[in-house]
Amino acid sequence: MNDEKKTVHATVLGYPRIGANRDLKRALEAHWSGRLDEAGLDAAAAAIRSQMLDDLASAGLDSVPTGVFSLYDHVLDTIVAVDAIAPRHRRGTETATYFAAARGDHEAVPLEMTKWFDTNYHYLVPEIGPGTAFEARPEKALAEFDEARQRGLAARPVLLGPASFLLLAKASDDAPTGFDPFDKLGELTAVYERLLSALVEAGADWVQLDEPALCADRNESELEAVGAAYRRLTPLVDVMVTGGYGPLGESLPVLVEAGVHGIALDLVRGRGDIAMLESLNVSRETSIAAGVVDGRNIWRTDLLAAAADLERLHRITDRLAVSSSCSLLHVPVDLEAESELPSSLTDRLAFARQKLREVASLADSAAPRLQRPAAPEHWRNETVRSRLHALPAGADRRADYAERVAAQPELPLLPTTTIGSFPQTAELRRARAAHRRGLMIDADYHARMRAEIAAVIAEQEKLGLDVLVHGEPERNDMVQYFAEQLTGFATTAAGWVQSYGSRCVRPPILYADVARPEPMTVEWTSYAQSLTDKPVKGMLTGPVTILAWSFVRDDQPLADTADQVALALRDEVADLEAAGTAIIQVDEPALRELLPLRSDRREHYRRWATRAFRIATAGVKTQTQIHTHLCYSEFGDVIDAIADLDADVTSIEASRSKMEVLADLDRADYRRGVGPGVWDIHSPRVPSTGEMAASLRLAVAAVDPGRVWVNPDCGLKTRRYEEVRPALANLVAAARTVRGELE
Ligand code: GLN
Ligand code: ZN
Numbered sequence: 001m002n003d004e005k006k007t008v009h010a011t012v013l014g015y016p017r018i019g020a021n022r023d024l025k026r027a028l029e030a031h032w033s034g035r036l037d038e039a040g041l042d043a044a045a046a047a048i049r050s051q052m053l054d055d056l057a058s059a060g061l062d063s064v065p066t067g068v069f070s071l072y073d074h075v076l077d078t079i080v081a082v083d084a085i086a087p088r089h090r091r092g093t094e095t096a097t098y099f100a101a102a103r104g105d106h107e108a109v110p111l112e113m114t115k116w117f118d119t120n121y122h123y124l125v126p127e128i129g130p131g132t133a134f135e136a137r138p139e140k141a142l143a144e145f146d147e148a149r150q151r152g153l154a155a156r157p158v159l160l161g162p163a164s165f166l167l168l169a170k171a172s173d174d175a176p177t178g179f180d181p182f183d184k185l186g187e188l189t190a191v192y193e194r195l196l197s198a199l200v201e202a203g204a205d206w207v208q209l210d211e212p213a214l215c216a217d218r219n220e221s222e223l224e225a226v227g228a229a230y231r232r233l234t235p236l237v238d239v240m241v242t243g244g245y246g247p248l249g250e251s252l253p254v255l256v257e258a259g260v261h262g263i264a265l266d267l268v269r270g271r272g273d274i275a276m277l278e279s280l281n282v283s284r285e286t287s288i289a290a291g292v293v294d295g296r297n298i299w300r301t302d303l304l305a306a307a308a309d310l311e312r313l314h315r316i317t318d319r320l321a322v323s324s325s326c327s328l329l330h331v332p333v334d335l336e337a338e339s340e341l342p343s344s345l346t347d348r349l350a351f352a353r354q355k356l357r358e359v360a361s362l363a364d365s366a367a368p369r370l371q372r373p374a375a376p377e378h379w380r381n382e383t384v385r386s387r388l389h390a391l392p393a394g395a396d397r398r399a400d401y402a403e404r405v406a407a408q409p410e411l412p413l414l415p416t417t418t419i420g421s422f423p424q425t426a427e428l429r430r431a432r433a434a435h436r437r438g439l440m441i442d443a444d445y446h447a448r449m450r451a452e453i454a455a456v457i458a459e460q461e462k463l464g465l466d467v468l469v470h471g472e473p474e475r476n477d478m479v480q481y482f483a484e485q486l487t488g489f490a491t492t493a494a495g496w497v498q499s500y501g502s503r504c505v506r507p508p509i510l511y512a513d514v515a516r517p518e519p520m521t522v523e524w525t526s527y528a529q530s531l532t533d534k535p536v537k538g539m540l541t542g543p544v545t546i547l548a549w550s551f552v553r554d555d556q557p558l559a560d561t562a563d564q565v566a567l568a569l570r571d572e573v574a575d576l577e578a579a580g581t582a583i584i585q586v587d588e589p590a591l592r593e594l595l596p597l598r599s600d601r602r603e604h605y606r607r608w609a610t611r612a613f614r615i616a617t618a619g620v621k622t623q624t625q626i627h628t629h630l631c632y633s634e635f636g637d638v639i640d641a642i643a644d645l646d647a648d649v650t651s652i653e654a655s656r657s658k659m660e661v662l663a664d665l666d667r668a669d670y671r672r673g674v675g676p677g678v679w680d681i682h683s684p685r686v687p688s689t690g691e692m693a694a695s696l697r698l699a700v701a702a703v704d705p706g707r708v709w710v711n712p713d714c715g716l717k718t719r720r721y722e723e724v725r726p727a728l729a730n731l732v733a734a735a736r737t738v739r740g741e742l743e
Contacts, residue, residue, distance in 0.1 A: 008320050010061045010363035013242050014068040014327025016352050018498050019048040028502040038095045059356035063154040067144045072102045072501045075123040078160040082191050083135035086127050117245045122500035128181035129172035136194035142202050157199050161209035162188045163226045189229040196236045208240045214251035215243045216597040223254045230258035244326030246270045256280050262287035266325040267309050268294045284318045291325035293358050298551045300350045301358050302372040322362040328352040332495035344376050379512035388563050396614035399622045407623045409582050414710050414735045415466040419629050420539045421715035422456045422471035449474050457531045464732045468536045470528035478541045479549040483508035485520045510552045516568035519575045526579045538576040538584040543612040548590035559608035569616035577624050585627035592638045610644035633661040639668040649673030653713045655680040662702035677713030679727050686727045692734035705742050710735040
């Protein structure tokens with residue numbers, strides 16, 4: 001007994017499900033294009049699951065999560081598990097139904113997709129109405145549980161918890177106003193009772209219910225409902241509740257009182273939960289999974305610091321487990337695939353497979369507890385540090401907006417522009433790939449890019465746009481392009497992470513002090529400007545977005561790293577300006593993504609995020625116009641931040657919300673230029689002149705017409721010229737029409 005008390009269990013909360021070589025992506029794409037039938041897809045999926053289990057089993061964990069594979073998205077899997085598929089998506093086979101919901105087809109639009117908490121993963125939003133009749137469909141959970149059991153593994157089925165499922169859902173279109181999916185928690189809990197019972201019958205003694213929504217602020221009545229739901233579930237089986245995205249905070253006492261048998265803590269972002277638990281009357285029989293291994297980032301764990309947290313938790317419980325802070329979904333599979341990275345860097349990294357070993361070794365009291373070594377001296381850049389230190393007070397402030405507008409380029413009323421990228425053709429991608437592999441010499445590559453830029457400029461002149469762009473043909477990705485040219489960043493060969501469905505991204509690694517050795521965009525922008533008398537907008541990615549879409553060093557505050565990136569961009573902005581660029585756009589589509597889930601952390605975020613943007617942009621002359629672009633229209637929580645960026649013009653998504661967002665911006669006292677997207681570029685539809693003119697009329701009615709810009713919703717890189725040409729022609733015509741009405 002005494003021995004058992006001392007034993008620390010090792011587990012993780014979830015595992016990457018795209019396969020070690022993006023096998024899922026290949027299988028899905030083959031299936032969607034008709035090259036692989038359902039049986040073939042099932043076989044590919046089974047092979048990936050088998051590899052996942054191999055990885056988990058060979059790492060020496062004491063229990064493994066099951067049901068964490070997904071063909072597309074785990075929220076969609078939960079929709080299936082509770083039979084909440086929207087009627088418009090039901091098809092002849094389960095697989096066809098699944099993909100109709102995920103991707104839509106000629107009959108039905110797909111479910112909406114949105115960001116999963118403060119990550120770059122996207123989930124499918126359940127549509128719930130008063131009439132949604134939940135049913136238990138435990139087949140997937142049972143099958144995957146069985147696969148693990150057949151191998152003799154101690155398996156722990158994982159489901160998205162009922163509260164988070166409903167908190168992530170939206171009311172279906174036919175629901176009466178005021179209907180809140182969360183009101184159905186009681187009904188849904190009854191279905192979870194059946195799901196859990198089915199798993200118990202199959203031999204499960206633990207079930208993991210993920211409740212990431214409890215890592216955000218929740219009100220009294222929500223917490224009360226959560227408590228009631230869990231009081232019904234805990235008698236059925238040993239329930240382990242996870243948060244995973246920061247502190248569970250005030251949800252902890254609710255869960256403890258509801259009698260949950262285990263709680264998984266995110267001890268990377270939510271260490272305050274230890275003190276919270278210490279203050280509660282927790283039974284020593286309660287299992288605590290200490291999430292000391294970061295599931296969101298790729299740095300090796302500081303084993304010494306982690307051991308100290310484990311020690312503290314051991315004073316609360318006899319049943320301690322070491323685990324990842326959340327599912328390992330957000331990290332690449334295997335560091336071994338990286339042969340090009342310097343060992344000074346790889347020595348400090350752990351991808352999913354390496355993290356499994358960290359967990360196992362932390363659970364083994366005989367294993368050595370090493371402190372993480374300090375970063376090599378040459379990773380520090382004293383010049384950058386002293387330049388930041390020496391930035392004069394107010395270096396992030398520009399002249400008053402009124403003074404700026406008066407000095408800035410004179411443009412027609414309702415100026416027309418685009419967001420930056422033009423279609424990325426297969427031919428362009430081939431040229432970039434050939435250049436990267438050394439199969440195309442620099443001179444040929446540059447000639448190819450220049451030809452593309454010239455074509456894009458000619459297109460825009462012909463269309464009659466007022467502010468032109470160079471079209472971004474040279475950019476593989478809006479973050480990676482910069483990461484490849486800044487010091488302090490490394491890019492991986494195969495560090496793929498699922499973004500959604502078959503879509504994977506390869507975030508760069510920001511590991512050291514950041515500096516910009518040479519201009520990154522000036523050559524292309526200046527070339528574009530040399531071809532036209534119209535102003536060409538310079539195009540950069542902002543500091544917050546660069547951080548959000550990279551794996552960022554965790555040995556200093558994010559704010560300090562943001563300042564360094566901002567300083568590098570400030571240099572770029574200065575060089576663009578010196579080269580004659582009168583308008584510079586700094587995109588921040590991820591401004592909202594990094595917003596902390598807890599309101600008490602938001603003010604701090606707003607301060608450093610907007611300061612970094614201003615460091616990047618405020619060095620310019622009064623005459624230089626700064627634009628920014630955000631990819632969404634629901635800015636409720638970041639509206640103050642948008643105003644604080646102090647850009648002269650902000651372009652936003654607005655066509656789907658019928659310009660209602662403009663009133664929000666006005667209410668927040670945003671009084672500068674605004675470009676509400678009048679063309680939803682996420683759809684292949686070409687909007688008519690009349691449609692866009694109608695949007696513009698709404699815009700000029702909502703805000704001073706002198707401040708309104710006319711542009712699409714987002715960049716055009718995913719669209720084809722067949723859509724872009726007519727849509728932009730209509731956009732220009734719409735601007736002229738409404739201009740005529742105003743003059
Ligand atoms: N300038 C970028 C483009 O047009 C902006 C992309 C984005 O907002 N995600 O592609
Ligand atoms: Zn965008």
